[in-house]
Amino acid sequence: MTAISDLIIGIIILMGALLTVVTMIGLIRLPDTYTRSHAASKSATLGVLLILVGCLLFFWIKDGSINGQLLLGIVFVFITSPVAGHLLGRAAYYSGSPVWKGTVRDDLKDKQKKTKHV
Amino acid sequence: MKKNDLILQTTTKVVTFIIIIFAIHLFFAGHYTPGGGFVGGLTTSAALVLLLLAFDIKTVSKVIPLDYKKVAASGLLLAILTGLGSFIFKVPFLTHTYSYFNLPLLGKTSLATVVLFDLGVYLVVVGVTMTIIQTIGESE
Numbered sequence: 001m002t003a004i005s006d007l008i009i010g011i012i013i014l015m016g017a018l019l020t021v022v023t024m025i026g027l028i029r030l031p032d033t034y035t036r037s038h039a040a041s042k043s044a045t046l047g048v049l050l051i052l053v054g055c056l057l058f059f060w061i062k063d064g065s066i067n068g069q070l071l072l073g074i075v076f077v078f079i080t081s082p083v084a085g086h087l088l089g090r091a092a093y094y095s096g097s098p099v100w101k102g103t104v105r106d107d108l109k110d111k112q113k114k115t116k117h118v
Numbered sequence: 119m120k121k122n123d124l125i126l127q128t129t130t131k132v133v134t135f136i137i138i139i140f141a142i143h144l145f146f147a148g149h150y151t152p153g154g155g156f157v158g159g160l161t162t163s164a165a166l167v168l169l170l171l172a173f174d175i176k177t178v179s180k181v182i183p184l185d186y187k188k189v190a191a192s193g194l195l196l197a198i199l200t201g202l203g204s205f206i207f208k209v210p211f212l213t214h215t216y217s218y219f220n221l222p223l224l225g226k227t228s229l230a231t232v233v234l235f236d237l238g239v240y241l242v243v244v245g246v247t248m249t250i251i252q253t254i255g256e257s258e
Contacts, residue, residue, distance in 0.1 A: 069140075076136055083129045 005061050009054050016050030019043045032100040033092040041085025048077050123172065130172035137165035145240055146233075155236035159243025166248055175255055186248040193241025200234045 026039025056070045099106065141161035148154030169178050204213040216230035 069143075072136065072140060076133070079129060079136075080133060083125060086125055 005057070009058050009061075012050055012057065013054035016047045016052075016054060019047030019050065023047060031102075033097045034089055034099065037085050037089045037092070041082055041088075045077060045081040048081070049074055052077070127172045130168055134165045134169055137168065138162060141165065145236065148236060149228075149230060149232065155239030156243055159240040160247065162240075163244050163247035163251075166244075167251060170251065170255065175252065184248075186245045186252065188245075190242050190245025190249065193238045193243075193245060195238075196241065197235050197238030200231060200238065203231070 020043075023039055023044040026043065027036050030036045030039055052070055052074050056067060056074070059065065059067050059070075093108065141158045141164075144153035144161055145155060145158030146153075148158070166178070166182070169181075200214075201212040204211060207213075212235075214230060214232045214235070216228050216232070218226055218228050221227050
């Protein structure tokens with residue numbers, strides 16, 4: 001465990017925590033469901049990923065063993081968290097959650113009228 | 119009402135395998151590290167519930183044709199049989215043993231008979247959880 005690896009791991013984990021804080025600020029300050037879902041699914045995913053990568057590097061350098069569960073967790077969060085964001089936004093749109101009043105175009109609305117979908 | 123669930127279904131096809139592999143890992147890791155039959159069974163049934171969310175109940179029962187009540191019953195039977203097996207060796211009920219073997223691929227491994235009991239717990243947990251969820255899901 002050298003000082004340089006200490007520093008790098010510390011920076012990675014701090015960046016992850018900072019991104020999670022940014023997510024929280026976005027959830028409080030953004031106006032409607034879709035922009036909030038944008039904040040929550042993107043930056044929270046990257047924040048959690050960075051924290052997990054920091055843990056992986058820490059135990060790799062300290063114990064010399066790569067933790068398979070952490071690797072699997074990284075892959076799993078990377079796959080599933082954007083899909084969860086997509087499904088949340090989709091469910092919100094089809095249950096009629098209002099868009100922000102500054103929205104200029106809504107392509108899905110015209111499509112929906114034409115095809116009578118869902 | 120047929121929904122366009124392409125993203126959910128495609129992701130489910132990939133993610134289900136990851137969850138089931140992790141459940142099997144939890145099941146076998148239970149002797150020396152956190153894990154075991156209960157958590158493994160719950161994780162497996164979480165994968166099956168994800169399949170139920172992405173596809174409908176008929177498709178899933180066609181892909182995995184299991185009667186979950188029978189799964190729970192066979193798990194209970196297995197747990198009792200490993201307990202009764204100790205009578206053959208003139209030791210008290212549910213006495214378990216272990217020993218070290220040199221397996222061809224894994225090297226020196228300790229094999230314990232508790233794994234069979236744990237497999238019973240695993241099957242009971244999967245069976246009971248899936249029975250509850252399918253019963254709730256089918257009722258109108």
